[in-house]
Amino acid sequence: MNSLPIIDISPLYAADPAGWPAVAKQIDQACRDWGFFYIEGHPISAARIAELKAAAIDFFARPAEEKLRIDITQTEHHRGYGAIATEQLDPSKPSDLKETFDMGLHLPTEHPDVLAGKPLRGPNRHPHIAGWQALMEQHYLDMHELSKTLLRAMTLALGIERDFFDQRFDQPISVLRMIHYPPRQTASCAEQQGAGAHTDYGCVTLLYQDNAGGLQVQNLQGEWIDAPPIDGTFVVNIGDMMARWSNDNYKSTPHRVISPLGVDRYSMPFFAEPHPDTEISCLPGCQDAAHPAKYAPISCSDYMLSRFAETYAYRREEGQAAASGA
Ligand SMILES: O=C(O)CCC(=O)C(=O)O
Ligand SMILES: [Fe+2]
Numbered sequence: 001m002n003s004l005p006i007i008d009i010s011p012l013y014a015a016d017p018a019g020w021p022a023v024a025k026q027i028d029q030a031c032r033d034w035g036f037f038y039i040e041g042h043p044i045s046a047a048r049i050a051e052l053k054a055a056a057i058d059f060f061a062r063p064a065e066e067k068l069r070i071d072i073t074q075t076e077h078h079r080g081y082g083a084i085a086t087e088q089l090d091p092s093k094p095s096d097l098k099e100t101f102d103m104g105l106h107l108p109t110e111h112p113d114v115l116a117g118k119p120l121r122g123p124n125r126h127p128h129i130a131g132w133q134a135l136m137e138q139h140y141l142d143m144h145e146l147s148k149t150l151l152r153a154m155t156l157a158l159g160i161e162r163d164f165f166d167q168r169f170d171q172p173i174s175v176l177r178m179i180h181y182p183p184r185q186t187a188s189c190a191e192q193q194g195a196g197a198h199t200d201y202g203c204v205t206l207l208y209q210d211n212a213g214g215l216q217v218q219n220l221q222g223e224w225i226d227a228p229p230i231d232g233t234f235v236v237n238i239g240d241m242m243a244r245w246s247n248d249n250y251k252s253t254p255h256r257v258i259s260p261l262g263v264d265r266y267s268m269p270f271f272a273e274p275h276p277d278t279e280i281s282c283l284p285g286c287q288d289a290a291h292p293a294k295y296a297p298i299s300c301s302d303y304m305l306s307r308f309a310e311t312y313a314y315r316r317e318e319g320q321a322a323a324s325g326a
Contacts (some may be wrong), residue, residue, distance in 0.1 A: 002225055005030045006219065006233065010041030012149050021156055034092030035238040035251030036217050038230055039206075042146055046232065048139065049208060052178070054286070055135060056266045059127055060099055060180035072102060072104040077122030078175075078308070079103055090196025090256070091310070098194050098260060101127075103136055105171060113276075119301055120173045121277060140176045147204055147272035149237065156244070159285045168274040173304065174202075175273070181214070181257060182266040194257035194265065197248075200239035201307035202273040207235040212265035218254040227255070228240065233250040241273065241303055244295045247286040278300035 007026045007177055011019030013056050030037035060068070070080035085095035106124045107114050113121040126133045151165035181194040194214060209215055216224040217237075227235055243252035259265050274280075281297035 001220060004034060004036050004038060004227055004235075004323050006038040006126035006230065007152070008041040008042060009039045009149070012153055013041075013043065020153065021287070024153040027150065027153050029252040031154070031246075034217075035253035036227065036245070037236055038233040039150070040233045042144060042234060044146065045220060046164035046285075047280045047297060048142075051053040051135060052139060052208075052268060053210060053266055054179045055129070055132060056180060056268070058102075059101060059129060059132070059178070060266075067099075067127070067267075070127060071246075072100070075122075075125060077104070078120055079122065080125040081127075082240050088196065089118070090193065092197045093193055096195050097184065098179050098181045100180075102140055102175050103140060103177075104132075104175050106137070118276060119305055128303045129152070136176065140174075143176060143206060143270035144169070144172065144174060144272070147206060147270065150204060150206075151272070158283060160283060162316075164283075165274075168278045169272065171275050173273045173276050173300065175271045178269070179269070181212075181259040181267070182265060183262050184259040196257075197254050197256040199243075199252040199254055200271065201241060201304055202239040202271045203245070204272045205237045205239055206270045206272065207237070208264045208268040209235065212260050213268075214257045214259050214265055215254050216258060217224075217238075224256070235276035239271070240307070241300065243279055244288055244298075245280050245286075246281055247282045247291065247294055249286050273304065274300050275303075283310075 005026065007023065009023055009028065011023050016202040029189070032087045047100060064083070067081045068083065072078060072080045073086060082100040084099050088095040103124045104120070107121050108123060111121070126136065148166060148169055151169065152162060155162050155164050184192055186192045206210065211225070211229045213228055215227040215235065217227045219225050237255065238250045238252050240252045242250050276299065279297050280300055280303060282293035282295070287293045
């Protein structure tokens with residue numbers, strides 16, 4: 001087992017449900033074996049992806065002072081631009097050689113969640129680039145729908161109500177991120193990584209990667225294997241919150257990015273996370289007398305904040321407060 005499964009999800013879009021269970025079974029198996037797989041046959045067009053990549057190249061090439069007008073470290077709601085070395089995904093390595101743009105569900109300042117000061121709730125911060133905001137907002141919605149299609153397939157395999165995740169992913173804290181990895185400067189990857197080894201915090205990640213290469217996934221033997229770019233696909237992986245929700249039936253697998261030498265790399269993960277008040281407690285069907293629930297229930301937002309604190313120095317106090325239930 002040294003290459004990730006590729007699953008054609010197009011039958012999930014057929015009105016006739018006869019083809020759904022076979023796809024659900026493949027997804028379920030891939031989540032148990034690997035926590036990682038590719039999907040093809042999804043509805044996101046090549047033209048959309050090309051437009052997004054062009055937008056990413058334009059934005060990240062702009063002067064630092066322009067990008068830093070929406071500095072993520074200066075916002076309460078974790079939106080906007082993260083300069084190189086803002087994140088350190090692997091604490092045993094130097095900070096990540098990448099820059100990022102993050103957006104979420106836009107909630108205006110008068111929304112009750114924002115007025116109540118709920119973490120991760122608030123307005124987006126977009127660069128002033130013609131067409132940018134409309135493109136990103138449309139893509140956010142389309143990725144949200146795609147993630148719900150995958151989650152619905154999981155409910156079939158897990159034997160839970162079909163709308164279990166639909167309800168919980170209403171008004172989500174999902175994040176759409178653009179990433180630019182400048183070319184690696186050193187021959188050895190030990191001291192300079194695009195993204196240090198990590199597991200994702202959330203439920204399901206859907207990743208577009210361009211054709212530069214560099215994503216690696218750890219297999220069961222602990223070896224790093226390449227997850228090469230495959231045109232027209234997204235790489236899907238399970239995050240820690242879903243591993244916890246599924247009582248570790250679904251795996252959250254370490255991965256990293258070793259940026260190529262001499263080539264800029266662009267990627268775009270969509271991190272699907274539920275509504276912040278969602279209780280993450282062992283899913284029905286994932287526990288029995290021989291396999292009791294391993295994890296205490298926790299709210300989605302408390303879990304996310306405690307994990308952010310490990311990656312971003314500037315969010316540490318808030319994360320410690322969440323972890324201690326303050
Ligand atoms: O850029 C990539 O290919 C992967 C990024 C990633 O793993 C992350 O942002 O969590
Ligand atoms: Fe990741």
